[in-house]
Amino acid sequence: xxxxxxxxxxxxxxxxxxxxxxxxxxxxxxxxxxxxxxxxxxxxxxxxxxxxxxxxxxxxxxxxxxxxxxxxxxxxxxxxxxxxxxxxxxxxxxxxxxxxxxxxxxxxxxxxxxxxxxxxxxxxxxxxxxxxxxxxxxxxxxxxxxxxxxxxxxxxxxxxxxxxxxxxxxxxxxxxxxxxxxxxxxxxxxxxxxxxxxxxxxxxxxxxxxxxxxxxxxxxxxxxxxxxxxxxxxxx
Amino acid sequence: xxxxxxxxxxxxxxxxxxxxxxxxxxxxxxxxxxxxxxxxxxxxxxxxxxxxxxxxxxxxxxxxxxxxxxxxxxxxxxxxxxxxxxxxxxxxxxxxxxxxxxxxxxxxxxxxxxxxxxxxxxxxxxxxxxxxxxxxxxxxxxxxxxxxxxxxxxxxxxxxxxxxxxxxxxxxxxxxxxxxxxxxxxxxxxxxxxxxxxxxxxxxxxxxxxxxxxxxxxxxxxxxxxxxxxxxxxxx
Numbered sequence: 001x002x003x004x005x006x007x008x009x010x011x012x013x014x015x016x017x018x019x020x021x022x023x024x025x026x027x028x029x030x031x032x033x034x035x036x037x038x039x040x041x042x043x044x045x046x047x048x049x050x051x052x053x054x055x056x057x058x059x060x061x062x063x064x065x066x067x068x069x070x071x072x073x074x075x076x077x078x079x080x081x082x083x084x085x086x087x088x089x090x091x092x093x094x095x096x097x098x099x100x101x102x103x104x105x106x107x108x109x110x111x112x113x114x115x116x117x118x119x120x121x122x123x124x125x126x127x128x129x130x131x132x133x134x135x136x137x138x139x140x141x142x143x144x145x146x147x148x149x150x151x152x153x154x155x156x157x158x159x160x161x162x163x164x165x166x167x168x169x170x171x172x173x174x175x176x177x178x179x180x181x182x183x184x185x186x187x188x189x190x191x192x193x194x195x196x197x198x199x200x201x202x203x204x205x206x207x208x209x210x211x212x213x214x215x216x217x218x219x220x221x222x223x224x225x226x227x228x229x230x231x232x233x234x235x236x
Numbered sequence: 237x238x239x240x241x242x243x244x245x246x247x248x249x250x251x252x253x254x255x256x257x258x259x260x261x262x263x264x265x266x267x268x269x270x271x272x273x274x275x276x277x278x279x280x281x282x283x284x285x286x287x288x289x290x291x292x293x294x295x296x297x298x299x300x301x302x303x304x305x306x307x308x309x310x311x312x313x314x315x316x317x318x319x320x321x322x323x324x325x326x327x328x329x330x331x332x333x334x335x336x337x338x339x340x341x342x343x344x345x346x347x348x349x350x351x352x353x354x355x356x357x358x359x360x361x362x363x364x365x366x367x368x369x370x371x372x373x374x375x376x377x378x379x380x381x382x383x384x385x386x387x388x389x390x391x392x393x394x395x396x397x398x399x400x401x402x403x404x405x406x407x408x409x410x411x412x413x414x415x416x417x418x419x420x421x422x423x424x425x426x427x428x429x430x431x432x433x434x435x436x437x438x439x440x441x442x443x444x445x446x447x448x449x450x451x452x453x454x455x456x457x458x459x460x461x462x463x464x465x466x467x468x469x470x471x472x
Contacts, residue, residue, distance in 0.1 A: 068407075121370060131407035134357060134382045146370045147382040151405070169387070171304075171367035 001221070001234060003176055004196060007116055008125035008148065008166050010157075010181035014200055015124070015227075016103040016136060019043055019207040025099025029092050037082055044209050045081075049074035054127060054156040064154040066129035071097045100128070101135040105142060106202070112227020113143050115236040123148045125166050125179065127156050146170075158189030167195075180230065184218035191219075198222040198230055237458075237470060239412055240432060243352055244361035244384065244402050246393075246417035250436055251360070251463075252339040252372060255279055255443040261335025265328050273318055280445050281317075285310035290363060290392040300390040302365035307333045336364070337371040341378060342438070348463020349379050351472040359384045361402050361415065363392050382406075394425030403431075416466065420454035427455075434458040434466055 027039035053070040079085040130149040153165045174194030187197040199220035205212040263275035289306040315321040366385040410430030423433040435456035441448040460466045
């Protein structure tokens with residue numbers, strides 16, 4: 001790990017707790033409308049559309065669209081599926097999509113990043129749009145040195161172009177980057193481009209629901225349980 | 237100014253004192269080599285090549301190259317002009333180019349930005365490369381919410397594409413952005429794209445040498461003397 005100069009961090013699930021934040025945003029809108037849909041289950045269903053929605057962009061089935069647009073389309077689909085499309089207005093939908101812009105950081109994220117930033121350049125590397133990531137980082141005062149979004153190359157992870165863009169923009173070799181993520185698929189693709197990898201196990205990524213990647217199933221250079229644990233591992 | 241949501245800030249001269257930083261970096265290398273060239277005058281000569289070097293990219297006379305490359309080429313030219321090209325090794329030249337990555341912030345920058353960030357999204361918008369800007373911001377702990385570099389669109393200010401890219405990436409209308417700069421040319425181009433403008437007068441931009449833009453010669457929506465003055469004007 002001696003040659004690492006940059007940490008690129010996945011955001012949803014790794015750095016912030018999307019489940020809690022999105023469930024709260026959904027709950028607020030549904031309560032207001034008197035709908036009795038379970039907000040946590042709904043948040044999980046919404047997230048389940050994430051990979052297939054990006055896959056359609058990757059496959060060229062649809063033109064590039066940033067994550068806000070994909071979130072809005074998945075939401076429309078879900079509201080129809082639940083038979084409540086007529087009840088939720090465009091303004092309420094916009095508020096729900098916006099919930100993804102303000103998500104609570106895991107409790108170890110801020111103190112861990114504060115330690116890590118003393119030795120490394122730390123950047124986001126997420127499929128979230130540039131504005132979304134900027135809003136998230138600002139709201140939680142996360143001390144990232146810069147925001148890097150897949151939107152900058154109009155491709156979605158695990159497309160290799162996203163990882164290469166991070167190396168190009170920060171003017172380092174891929175092997176000088178440690179990709180930090182709670183998802184094996186992300187790390188596998190990063191390793192394919194020559195990045196080093198750190199798996200952060202986030203068993204509560206989906207709240208009380210299963211679905212989080214577990215250490216036993218993921219291949220990575222380092223496995224940790226938090227950003228503080230990562231700082232310990234790297235001697236920061 | 238009520239509709240402003242984002243402040244995009246020029247960096248060299250506006251946010252950081254390139255003259256002092258570059259003169260110090262040049263002086264260090266020249267002293268080491270026993271060269272008696274005046275470092276401050278040399279820094280100014282180097283900066284004077286900035287606009288013409290970018291102009292060659294804008295005119296299509298040469299392919300896109302980021303500012304590190306342009307700085308390196310201008311430096312080669314200057315060393316030849318001073319008849320010391322043989323004395324300054326490639327490693328010493330690289331160190332001098334690197335001086336542009338670590339420049340002192342003006343004393344009002346950090347406290348001013350801390351106040352401004354409470355109400356606005358604050359971003360860099362500079363011709364410096366993405367890595368250069370990230371290094372600068374990190375070294376001085378400037379609380380920008382994100383780094384936006386002209387490199388992201390491979391064009392240089394005052395090309396309108398650079399200002400439009402900031403609006404697109406941050407998902408705001410041009411009129412919701414206040415461009416903050418110490419240079420009339422930058423503000424004029426920003427206004428041409430629909431941004432609002434704040435001129436920060438930096439009479440010491442070129443150290444003891446003339447060359448700084450003065451308020452009397454610049455057209456802008458607001459004129460201030462520092463980031464603290466700007467925070468006062470905006471009621472932050």
